Amino acid sequence: MSLTENNSTLTLDEIDFRILKILQNRSNLTTKQLAAKVNLSNTPVFERVKKLEKAGFIKNYIAVLDAEKLNKGLMVFCNVTLKEHTREIGNQFVKDILSLDEVVECFNISGDYDFFLKILVTDMKEYQNFVLDRLGSIKNIGSAHSTFVMGEIKNTYSIPI
Amino acid sequence: MSLTENNSTLTLDEIDFRILKILQNRSNLTTKQLAAKVNLSNTPVFERVKKLEKAGFIKNYIAVLDAEKLNKGLMVFCNVTLKEHTREIGNQFVKDILSLDEVVECFNISGDYDFFLKILVTDMKEYQNFVLDRLGSIKNIGSAHSTFVMGEIKNTYSIPI
């Protein structure tokens, strides 16, 4: 076996997809429970999961926390433009954003704005402080436009498979 | 102990927060490994985790999959307005959106649009089909404005604690 285990030609069958589908909704199942759901015995299911981990289809296992209970119930989308679009200024912006814990997502986007930020804060007061103190201290931001989440219809981390 | 176990006055200490922080980044740790990280023995850590689950701070455990590897590498934000804003029409829209697997997130928002949708698809061709066939078949949509993700800077499911 190669050291890098770069099994790039790995193709998944129906059962693999079913396993992924189940695990991205709930990962704290025993092998036996998972096996029952896909109508196989322990061993093949165990080996398939390990294969999916090794091949990178499963990147990680995480606990999903309750934002409300942890007092981070206000979600804000902030669309940002940069004053200039050189690689250097872009890199610095990225570095700055990565250090802000309130920013849980950040994407480079097409359209009128350069970056889309998803931000989690306690309340409007905290958001104001975030914009003034933390986002405001980042250099080369041209404009920032905030949109506030009023209600959650669907909020998954699931890939449509 | 009450049947409902509605311990709403539960307050968390520093160690609880450290446990949550660790688990929302990586949940497939053994109790022993987690205990070592917070400098406690197995039992108290085990009991704290169970307490956090029961009290609802931990909602779920999930596997994080690789969207690129699963051929869902195109992320699109779609901002939607409804023609009318009655509760009935809103409810029907919500029901329709919930049935679309491509829509991984949907929020009711402030501002120029009514809803923000995060959509995962294979490529632009599939997105075109999604808009024409699936989104297009939903009634009472007034307008839809798409923004395409060009690059990912940060994409977490972590709550800032």
Added chain:
DNA sequence: GATATTAAGGAATATTAATCTGTATATATA
């Protein structure tokens, strides 16, 4: 000062993960 109450550690037990062995099936090869 005596007594609850709470949080922790250690040890025992129950479950589960992880491994190993063997079998059936399909595919290739002589």
Added chain:
DNA sequence: TATATATACAGATTAATATTCCTTAATATC
């Protein structure tokens, strides 16, 4: 056709872990 080869599976075994129980220490309460 008969014989290798690889793959996927089931069943059993063992190694590790989760879970429970009991005891101790610290802190609060009377």
